[in-house]
Amino acid sequence: MAQVDQYAEKLVPNVHETGRDVAPTPPPTLQKPRRFWEKLGLYNMAVLLLGTVAVGIALAFLFFIWGAATHSQRSFPELWSSIVEKKWATRVVTLSSVLIRIATAAQLGVFAAILAALILEQVGVATEDLPLVSMIRCLNSGPHSLALSVVNSFFTKALFPYSLLIVLAILNAFALQFTSTILLTDFGDTNVVMETTRKNITFGLNRNVATGINPKGINTYGGLDYWKTGPAIYQRFAEFKENGSQTEDYVDTGKTLRGFPPHYMDSDRYHLRDYSGPMTVVDTRVICVKPTVSNVSVNVDPSQDDPTIKANFNWKSSIPNLEANKADQGKGFDINCTLPTAGNYDIKKDWQISLCSIGVDVARLLGGIISDDRDADYPLGKTSANLFLNATGSRRDWINAFGNDTQMERADTAKPLWTHFTRSNVTIDFSLCFINPLPASYEVEVSSPDDGIDSSILWDPATATFNTTWIRHMYGATKEHYTIEDRGQLRLENKANWTTSGVQQVWNITTDEFIWDTLSRYDYAAAHSFDDMAGVGVGLTTMFTSGSLPDYSVHRTHAAVFQDIIQKTGNPAVALQALTTILLQMAYYDFLSEYDVSAPAKWKTSAILNIPNQWKAFGVVLGLLVVHFTLVITAVRLFLARTEMSLLGNAWQAVSQVVSADTAGVLHEGATTTDREVRGTMKQSGVADGKVRIAKSVASGRMEATAVRQRYGATYSAPVGQV
Template sequence: MSSSYHKGQVYEYVSNDPSVIGGVQPRPQPQYSRTQRLGLVRILLLSLGTVVIVAVATFLGFVWWGAIDSVNEGDRPNSQILRRILGPGWLLRFITISSLLYRVVAGAQAAVATEMIASLFLEGNGCLLPDLARLSLTRCQTAGPFQLAFAAPRQLYDSANIFTSGLLACLLIASVVTQFTSTILLTDLSAARFINDPTVRNVTFGFKYPSREDTESSTNIFNPYAGVDYWTSRPSAYLRFAEASAPPFQGDGVYDTGAIARAFLPFTNSTQRVTLRRYDGPATVIDARVICVRPRLSIRAINLTDLSMLSLSGSVSMSGGYDGLDTSYSTPSSFACIVDVGKVGDIPLQQRISLCPMDSTSAFIQGGVRPDLSSYTKAYLLINATSGFENWRDNGVGGIKPVAILEKDRTQSQKTWQSFALNGAPDTGIDATLCFANPIPWNYRISATSSQDGFEPTLQWNITTGTYRSNAVRSLLGSTLAPIPSLERGLLKLASPANWSAVDASAVFNTPDTINYVWTALRTGSYNVSLSLSQRENGDDLPLLVPHRAHVGLFQEILAHTDSNAAVKANCMQQVRYAPTEASQKFLHVLQPEFAIPPRTTLQFLYNTDNPSWQTEKKAALPSRRTAQMKALLQRDKEASLPDRNEASLGMIVNILRRIEGKIDDSKPHDSHPTEHRSIAAALRPFNPRSPANSSEVLGVPSFLRHETIDSPAAPTDPNPAISFSAHQVLFWPAIQSSLPESVKLMCQMQGGTYSTRLEASRPKLPHAASVDISSDWLSKLSIATLKQLSDVYFTTFNLANPILDQKTYFQRTLGVAIDGNFGICIESCIVLAVMALGSMGQKALQEAGFAGTPASSPYVGQDAEMPGLDFFNEARKRFGFLMCEQDLQACQFYLLSGLFYAEALRPIDWWAMLSKASACSAYFWNNLSRDRDEWMLDMQSRLFWITSMFEAVLSQELNLPPSNSLHLEEHIALPKFISAQDIASFGSFRYPGDDPFFHYHFLSQLAHRLILTRARNSLFHFNPTADYPPEPVEDELIRQLEQWRERLPPMLQFDPKSPLTQAESPSDALVTAWLHARYFVARYHIGRPLLHRALERPASLTEGHLRKCRDAISAVLAWASVIQVTDTMRSCNPLKFFVCSQ
């Protein structure tokens, strides 16, 4: 044995016993049992400690997995123990206590294990002599494994101790982890929600009905709702309620919403209302049922007031009986109503509807919440004026001679409406419907449940359009085209008792009677005082009540978003239906703190608590589809956007461009010589629409930058001339003029700043064919294959970037009509021939880029070889001469198609003429919206309007051409959604290439880019001979918004401006992707042009930062040159080729 090692199990001793032979013999080693070796305390610590650790782990596992299972909003913990832990918030306490108990027991067991490891070192393979004392003491008594942390490594000189040292290392790690048990567990907690157990508590729900005999009553008022005016105040929010409803019914001349009971929760706290899952207690219930019928209206007198209003008087009666209405006591009722007819040019466009309460009712609603109180039914006459004040006046109303207003033919009266028109003026008249409602607010004991959270949306104000956004509010109230169940709208499901009278709150809870006068808040002060449900100014002298614009805005939003065959009828009933709903919500909420009757109520809420998040994604159930949609509606109302996938994404592109005031208004340039409006600009002010061509106010440019600009050179007397936005007029910059040869200067002086417009106007017209025979034989010889081929080429080229036509409608309707009529005189023939002309140009473009083989040709040669498609275009022009007064959708499409042909022929003046006609067609449609319009028609007209708007912006900004006066409608026309025609059959899952959202996104990306260029034109292009220009904050903000436009493009349109553009592999690469790339550099150049102007005029005023921006602008031009080469591969399909260097 080495002297440096001590082996405890081998030792020597000297014996003094003479009987021992040899003097030395080993002492017999005592034998101990395992129990004696460990000791009773250690055995109990190891065994009972293990039981405690297992129990703690089991409890934590139960809590962890049970809590994870309860994270779904619709679930609740199955275990009563778990509910008691999570409900009062005991989870953190139990985790802390469990962790503490685990650490204490695990620490004690670690101490015992340390003693065992020390024994293994001593009595196993031996230890170093210096560590003998430490190991011996550790074997007897220790506080933990850390005492051996330094001694154990030295024992590794003997390889036999490796295993023992490994055990010690594991023990050390376990001991360290044990100290952080609570930290590790608490780190995994996250916010979660669960449903607690039902609780019972007092909930106050009403005013005590005053009694003269009750001298101790604290109620000293008879009607606490007196003086409360619902109509003239805005609801702060639309509160959650419980609803029980039956399906609506529609018959001949009648529309019944069905039985609808709505109960309002007596909670002032919004969180309680939203998270409530079960309620069993008192609540105010109203009957929201509305029945509208076609009345028998007899008009005795009609006159005009001087306030754009129509005064009507007469009588109304009902003919026949209707299910749900008791007409046994029906007698004619007289009425005298004021109808708000507005003006012809009112903006925004809206329905001119007024609500006229009747002083008596000719029928009573049967059934409902309280059949015994049907005598309280109220009747309302809803009157819609079909034309403005001017048309009524021009047709003699209000004059000396009486004017006859006649009932229209019964076939012209839609559903529940009775229609009248002036004699000789069929478009000027009224529509009327008679509606009945009997809300009867009363307090009952109700039972309501829900499986998900509710919503309490508010009307969001849109600063840009000056209107309310009501998507979420309309969904909450059920004012949607398709019925939505109450639970999916975030409401509670109300259990309808067989007899509501039996659950009267006063009888059930044995409480005093309560006041039920909420309905009086809806009255207008006196009977026969009409309400205007269209937007107009209010005034004390008005003979009718003008509600708060929130009510009017919501009503008009319902009209605009719930089109159906019933048209205005169903929407008017929505106004009557949700008026008591809003009023009851509002006043019960306001007066809740004053309620004094507190019965016992059973409640069940969804609570927020801390919850283990491990594997939550695997265990948590997804919210219902409708819940997700409601949340999306709330978010959309807060950010401003639209119902479907395209609108949401494209709204992101456009809406980020709707802010510029913040940074610009804080940095107004201090100019001692502000720009004066020139007389010509003032004269043209009425003709400067708020469009992409002239939209500084719409797009948010602050007032100090809203200067009118004229693209011609300013007069010499103007001290602060505008810098022309037209790239053609850079030639007239003073610094450029000084560098030109004298001969060029002389030409500039002779031609003037509008030289490009003058030269274009003096060009000869397009050549036409020698024959003027309309029935040209060569068209009849065209094969179907040729027509199909050229049509496909058009939709593969021109229609990608400018979706003028709906491909599905064209191939399944328009083309067939033209072929069947042998290309006769009809608008379909004109459209198809224009498509053939553009298809011929597109065929040439595909051949230029190497995407197609031999182009299709017509049997007639003529001028076709010189200008592809001219033969087709001439034939279209011949036929359209007989259709030049058409103003419908297809006429607008033909004008835009013709404009594209002129653009490709490098004839911008002719293009502008076509755009002006298309703009007139578009304005005609939007100013004369019909009731029977369908969603596809609205979407197509929106598409054509924005195409016209963008192209007019290019022409009016670059050339001296005035924009049309119809684009003032821009802020009222939504972006297109690219809806497919519903009345045309689809073939399975077949999709036309133009239906790809890729091209839809590209179209609106172009629109967003045009808005940025217009901002730059209206806010930067102003010259100041003394002060600094352009304003740097404006310039920086525009660059920032341009970068946002690029960064927030949909993923399929994203591009890196620093990466070189590769050669186009398909037509879309050249016509879509490359053009967005080029537009980015064009905008960078235009934003930097005013600073380049300053650099040439006053170079000494530039700083290092200015020079860097000038360098960026010039770099953008150089980068644009390489990008435009890709688009130039299809030169024959580039409508902007005349403006390619400027727009």
């Protein structure tokens, strides 16, 4: 051991062949040339090839999930739909992540074996780490075990490039273990349009053509008054609308066709995106005119509940899309209506407004959804005339204002649509409106780019009033103009000829369009065109004030919606249009579960699904895989170019190359001791301070572990453990 101290020893770089002051050894054996697959080994090549294929398959599935999710608002493959509908998207991500982790881990085992070969042949390792590093070439244990073996000389100049590769591989492998967790951060709840549903759908009640009634005896007329019942929800509907027009003398909402989706579940309606099939459609166009009113008189008989007003009215004949009854237009039309006076329970901000039914033979709306001249009982069609009366003053005010004199005088105002009369401290305004819904069932096409909503009216306890903002928005009853989509409604496709699209023409089905009778309060007990003013019966009056008598009142939610519309827009046409739509919807959906006629339909709905809604995490994982394959490819290229003595996966070679004259003493010592004890002995003898590499021995011709040291400036080899 005393000889060790007299040598100044250090590693001589880039020395592959050395001579030793030892006795000659047997003649060197010839090395057989090896091709690249022999150097890598078939197993390692299979790991590299199949691992790449496995990662490619996993990425293809992941790209499929992400890519289809990007286009889920328009179209998507059937396979993707099945996966996300069954909520398997996260499972696909998990399984793909497992495949990626297994494949990359196996490839990193080959990477570690390659790095071990490069280090042993190009740089060398500490003598104490030689056995493990040599065995790593056939164990495929991963870069972490290699890092522990080379830590003693981790940052030396010769080893640093390989150390950097090892550190990058370990960090990248660690990150890839969280592939699934990383990818799932791209997931979020997303509205997805699902596949098309094709099935028959019920949409109405059958009507016997001969008897005019439902064969199953379903009574649609008994015990119902939708005017006095508020809707639980305000349903989404389909709409086609043309631009309206307005002057000082009239307002026309324009043709406004509204269809009621025949879906039983509320969620199906507000998730509906496309629909083709049968649907009940109504024409909710309203035209209101500023009437010419004369002979106005008021009856304030204290024995009556409310004062009544009689008058003769007419309007200009040049209003577009409105045809007057030519037989009556010359002398006008007489009315007798109840006045809407303020009561004890009226909300102070409410207008004292009522709707007086005039009848169905006053005028005809033109340009409707279908021709309205098919019913012999209604030679002028079914256009309903309704007179709005907007008054001020209580019942007592009206009694005091008139007494024995019953005449009122017209007051000239610039107020559009309303004709104004006044006396003393009471006033009244008139506006005459026409509507003809003509409900019928047709084959339709509707669509929407977004979900809608079935809304409910909200009570505001702070103001003790109903909040009707969203309801008015839904029905387009606002001063501001919003598109059909902005209002959350479906867009109804217009047809050049609606008659040919009727269910009777398309499917030979006759339905009972009973919802028309929902509006019968307009026409009930209406009377007009009497020559004798005193002979005019009092028309049915509907009041939209909270304190009105039961005979005249409507449900408080109807009154709230109507009041807010008329006050905020000043437009009686849109107020009547919204109210009519609500009443018709209530009747239609009230009987929905009892409908007994069906026809083929197809539709698409959306659903909230947990799918990828961004590409950030996917990009991170893709970047990690790029780093992984860059490291593996770099290692393979270096291995094939810079190694000559390592055949990966061969255990006998890994063991045999460790055995040499330089390692004989250490091997002898290690036969009966632990690694820790061997390291202790090596440190005491100074052997642990040297480096060992695999090189071709000049003396033996073997590829073996060789320690190269320098003494007095000359290169020489001292047997490890025997110096």
